[in-house]
Amino acid sequence: MSPTPEALRGTPEALRGAPDLQATLAEAFALLARGVADRRYAFHTPTLATAGADGFPAARSVVLRGFEAGARRLRLHSDSRAGKVAELASDPRAALHFYDPAAAIQLRLAGRVTLHRADAVAEAAWAGSHDFSRRCYAIEPAPGTPCPAPPPAPTDSAAGWPNFCVLRLQVVRLEWLHLAAAGHRRALFTWPEGQPPAAGWLVP
Secondary structure (H helix, E strand, C coil): CCCCHHHHHCCCHHHCCCCCHHHHHHHHHHHHHHHHHCCCCHHHCCEEEEECCCCCEEEEECCCCEEECCCCEEEEEEECCCHHHHHHHHCCEEEEEEEECCCCEEEEEEEEEEEECCCHHHHHHHHCCCHHHHHHCCCCCCCCCCCCCCCCCCCCHHHHHHHEEEEEEEEEEEEEEECCCCCCEEEEEECCCCCCCEEEEECC
16 A cells, blocks of 8 residues: 555645544545545545455445534445345444545544334435446346356336445444555554543554
8 A cells, every 4th residue: 555656745635744643534434425425536436345145344445425424424325235244244343444645644444233124214315326336236137146147237226225224334443545645654543342432642
């Protein structure tokens, strides 16, 4: 994970000057919000890691669909028949990895996922989805099924609704890393259940 020369010359506006943990967290949240709004931004497609059914870690790229800063909650969409949904139903612990090579910023988030199918959360997310995205969930047979050749793209978006699932990750840990010529910065923020939140610097 090597930063570009351009990234090494710059520092995010919120992090210029003396190190500040609150400014760092605010910058992290701003970048997550940008990841939802800007599909061309690197944070729009993070990597989701789960505990695989075979005992090995499982990681895949996903699309960041929503972020609620106040609730520290991120939203992803999936086909309910996908392996990651079964894995999260068995073990809701998950991690998300984000990296912006232009700014040389990495975020590592960990938390627990709740699954939403045919409920108010799923209905709201479905209503806000594009027709093309809805069609993806109508694929037959189920994702991951062995097949002799790639199946044709679905054309009926309504057929995707029974397979639509929302994943909401409640963040309990956020680690920030910024690579800069003036000195790398690494910070850790945690929100333990039943305990006060904590924040501090780590050696990069």
